[in-house]
Amino acid sequence: MRAALDSAIAENSLSLLYQPLANLQSGAVCSLEAVLCWPHPVHGMLDAMQIFALADAVGRTGAVGHWVLERACQDTRRWSDQERAGLKVAINVAPSQFCDPGFGIAVAGQLQASRIAPSMLSLEITEAALTRAGPDCDALLAGFGARGLHLTLDDFGAGHASLSNLKRYPFDAIKIDAHVVRNVDTDSSDAAMCRSIIAVAHHLGMLVVAEGVSTEAQCDFLRRNMCDHIQGPFFSLPLTPEQVDGFLAERRALPPHLLRMRKPLRRLLLVDDEPNILAALKRLLRGEQYQIYTAGNGQEGLALLAEHPVDVIVSDQRMPGMVGADFLRKARQQYPETIRIMLSGYTELQSVTDAVNEGAIYKFLTKPWDDEQLRAHIAEAFRVKEIADENLRLNLEVRTANQELAEANRRMEQLLTEKQHQISRDEISLNIARELLQHLPLPVIGLDDAGVIVFINGAAERLFGHGAELLGNEAASVLPALFVSSSHARCGAMAMGGGHHASHTHLAEIDGRRYAVVEYPMGEHSTSRGSLITLGMAGPP
Known part of the structure; x- marks a missing residue:
């Protein structure tokens, strides 16, 4: 079986089908889930669960996952070229893939090679993968999110995850497991569970997808209870890429009476x-x-x-x-x-x-x-x-607005967290740079874009003395020996502020010694402004 699997990967004998998802507000196709299968010559058609179980057993999960990723990205690129705006493709991530630190790098590389935006790819991650990742789970999810990938918690309700844990994970959407959806129109317990999942997810700014929807009654229940997307045989079975082309060309959609906030027939x-x-x-x-x-x-x-x-x-x-x-x-x-x-x-x-x-x-x-x-x-x-x-429609409109607001707030919180981390990293880098400059044996003086001294290192303090008294003063006034003329210093500062990035070097005599004074304008490779002045020994006068 290991040899057969290697051969199937090498010869592209595996198959990737795509199951369309319908948006319950517009009725149109909103995304596709990649469904792996393998028409085995002896064992018949194997589904994704069987394939990944075999791949795990023989150590080929990474190879299978890479094949799925590459094929899905290629198909997504083709649909993008056909101007299928906003069409997202989802792939399932095996637990061992999720825990592999190199998987995120592989995804980023494949996206770049296929020339598709990260927002066009969704990673579906199960509760089992989160459990297996243990304490590394949060860092792994944050890494995927930082790359701009859409994250979906798959098969929610099939495992042991609780509603309260949803707020811990930065998922964009959750999928209600088909076992919960199966009896929502006939079983009050399943209906209550489904409503609770939808309400909590929306409060946290997440979209909700219902899997395994097979009847109009199930779809109608989900519509009335604010579910966002449905997936299952009621809308479409998994299709080959060529069948997807036809499905999209026909603009297949849900009937109007099954859409959220639409007035149905009597x-x-x-x-x-x-x-x-x-x-x-x-x-x-x-x-x-x-x-x-x-x-x-x-x-x-x-x-x-x-x-x-x-x-x-x-x-x-x-x-x-x-x-x-x-x-x-x-x-x-x-x-x-x-x-x-x-x-x-x-x-x-x-x-x-x-x-x-x-x-x-x-x-x-x-x-x-x-x-x-x-x-x-x-x-x-x-x-x-x-x-x-x-009354229900008005309630749905309010809940929809609240859901959109919660989603916007969640994204703003993520952006704020990322900015805070960036600021923290920048502060660390700045402190390291200041400490490095402070200990350099070469005298270094920092000027802002108005020519005012804002930094002076230890070597410069020893050379000029009274370093603290120099800070906050115009360099041309308190250290005129560093400049050819005070007007040159002012013009140089103005030029630096205007985008001129050429350094200026001249010789100056300080305490009977000759120094090479080099003025480096800041901002060529960053948003910094001002300049750095260094002094190097140039021999006796």
């Missing part, structure tokens, strides 16, 4: 075991521009709710298998945002009264119905739902 579910009743209701409501779904019993109704988002439910009471009150009660538990109406010719008061008192039923209407009244009641139910949706 969706109505009619549940009745009598086909003629369902037909009559559909004829009555035909002109109301509702998207109407129908079911013959409660079980069918629940199955349909699991597949399609619904705003208002109108259900019969007496149906085989499950009475309407029980159906509406379960609908309320699983889909509390729906408005539920009972329409029945039977008045089994106890079960109906219990359902009303529990909040499972918004209104109870009787058969036979008055057409105008029934239309009015259903329209009113939609208005109630739309008021709730509008």
